[in-house]
Amino acid sequence: MSERWARAMLTAYRWAGAALYPVIGGYIVWRVSKGKEDRARRHERYGYAAAPRPPGPLIWMHAASVGETMAVLGLIEHFLSSGINVVLTTGTVTSARVAAERLGDRVTHQYVPLDLKPAISRFLNHWKPDLAIIAESEIWPMTILELGARRVPQVLVNGRMSDRSFERWSKRPSLAEALFENLAHVVAQSEVDGERFRRLGARPVTVSGNLKVDTLRPPVDEQVLAAMRRAIGGRKTWAAVSTHAGEEEIAADVHCMLRRRYPDLLTIIVPRHPERAADLKAAFEARGLKVALRSNAEALTPETDILLGDTIGEMGLYLRLTEIAFVGRSLVGEGGQNPLEPAMLDTAVLSGPNVQNFRDAYRRLIERGGAKLIRDGQMLAGAVNLLLREDKFRSRMIAAGRATVEDMSGALPRTLAALEPFIHPLIVKSRLEGGNGGPRKA
Incomplete structure (x- = not known):
């Protein structure tokens, strides 16, 4: 040309x-x-x-x-x-x-x-x-x-x-x-x-x-965080965040598979586009799952299967409720989403293989042991199970992710x-x- x-x-x-x-x-x-x-x-x-x-x-x-x-x-x-x-x-x-x-x-x-x-x-x-x-x-x-x-x-x-x-x-x-x-x-x-x-x-x-590494840690309302932690109590938790269409269903599948081993499991799903929450809630409930919609301030009960995070500006809240986070747009779709925010908030990071848009961040996290790539829903279930079961392994991933973020500042x-x-x-x-x-x- x-x-x-x-x-x-x-x-x-x-x-x-x-x-x-x-x-x-x-x-x-x-x-x-x-x-x-x-x-x-x-x-x-x-x-x-x-x-x-x-x-x-x-x-x-x-x-x-x-x-x-x-x-x-x-x-x-x-x-x-x-x-x-x-x-x-x-x-x-x-x-x-x-x-x-x-x-x-x-x-x-x-x-x-x-x-x-x-x-x-x-x-x-x-x-x-x-x-x-x-x-x-x-x-x-x-x-x-x-x-x-x-x-x-x-x-x-x-x-x-x-x-x-x-x-x-x-x-x-x-x-x-x-x-x-x-x-x-x-x-x-x-x-x-x-x-x-x-x-x-x-x-x-x-x-x-990456400027996002130097961004202040995502804020949280400490009173809300404390109240939700009390409601969750000693339950096992994991999160699927920044998910795109198709990945929420995979997260629900993982929940159903792991619930047999962890009957009190709470899964936190935070879709990238909150306007999809009503349809997602209906789909989950059609599967017999009990869903609490965050935007409606629906209470978390011992029977709640899924906390559906459909609010803006509360990622800091959702990530502080767990130590395991799958980052979306990586199993369905391509490009990935930024893994640094979960890593800086002390979670072990899981992702699908399609992370082209954040290749450098994932490379650094994986090399240090702070993130793990999975290829499908079955492998995601296995990885979440391992992290729920092995406290020392989860702690090592969290520490590695935190160190990686600090080095990238x-x-x-x-x-x-x-x-x-x-x-x-x-x-x-x-x-x-x-x-x-x-x-x-x-």
């Missing part, structure tokens, strides 16, 4: 987006009907601002979903303490809730505008960011091009490039270079990710490690060091202007 052809493709993308803009409303309405958009704030997806721009320097920070939002909290806290305003965009309703819970009105939250020129231009015309920081793997062509045209520095932090994305971009090297050359810096999670970005034309690229200061050339001028600007005007609530 020639450079001229790549430029033509990007121009075609720009005009196609402009043509689709007037009819995109139907798509947004459909997402609202599915609970994927906030009805009251859907105008933000078209670039309309819900708050005035605060005076002084401003960083546009984008984090796609909950995990990315949690990962950049440390960066945001640093920017705020330095007198720099932040407008944080996310793409999901759940991440918006997390942002509100963890940051309150200290930042302005907006839903990320659609990657269409009218929406992006409207957003940028209003917010006029001095710097754009994108988390992990959010590569939106129109957004990158519009920021580049306005000479706004763009930095990708906690950068990750999955096998599938790298293969797709590698087939279009000129197109990749035409986009990635707009990035002023890429701060990658691992050496593998860094080398992939370099091969696609990004310069410069540094490696920081340090990504936040390394990322801040890479950002310093971009941040320092904004700090100076803020001081010269007498400090910022304070964040505004959306």
Whole structure:
């Protein structure tokens, strides 16, 4: 693919987006009907601002979903303490809730505008960011091009490039270079990710490690935790977290198999998408299982088979109720989910083999003995059984996972060091202007 052809493709993308803009409303309405958009704030997806721009320097920070939002909290806290305003965009309703819970009105939250020129231009015309920081793997062509045209520095932090994305971009090297050359810096999670970005034309690229390791331990309401621990008592527990469709049924199968050996077993299932909880509860009850739905504050009784965790922001609670966690999107589907959060909360980590998106974290955990890969439901049942039965083996896995997470820390200061050339001028600007005007609530 020639450079001229790549430029033509990007121009075609720009005009196609402009043509689709007037009819995109139907798509947004459909997402609202599915609970994927906030009805009251859907105008933000078209670039309309819900708050005035605060005076002084401003960083546009984008984090796609909950995990990315949690990962950049440390960066945001640093920017705020330095007198720099932040407008944080996310793409999901759940991440918006997390942002509100963890940051309150200290930042302005907006839903990320659609990657269409009218929406992006409207957003940028209003917010006029001095710097754009994108988390992990959010590569939106129109957004990158519009920021580049306005000479706004763009930095990708906690950068990750999955096998599938790298293969797709590698087939279009000129197109990749035409986009990635707009990035002023890429701060990658691992050496593998860094080398992939370099091969696609990004310069410069540094490696920081995973920001999620430096995130504060997931919070918990200590009173709720104590009450639930009292309700559970001495029962055996294990958890299947961040599960995707099909994996909840596997977890229920495991529960039924192990209940013969452990009659008091409690299985905790936390689906990645909580809106599926009602259907899951009905399916479990059809199998004769007794289910407590967390969102309804249903009491845990000695007869409860499954605690269905369908609340937002309570992963810290669920993981503290057990010492064994299967991490989903790894038996059904592919890519995996982040195992570092369970490891830092003292659980032995189990996962299916499809962990491409978190290969480096799993490699480190497995090498130290903090995680184990299983290939199917039968093997998962065997692994959970072993961990329930062998206290010393479980304790060794937990200690190894904790040590691995501790060794992987340090990504936040390394990322801040890479950002310093971009941040320092904004700090100076803020001081010269007498400090910022304070964040505004959306």
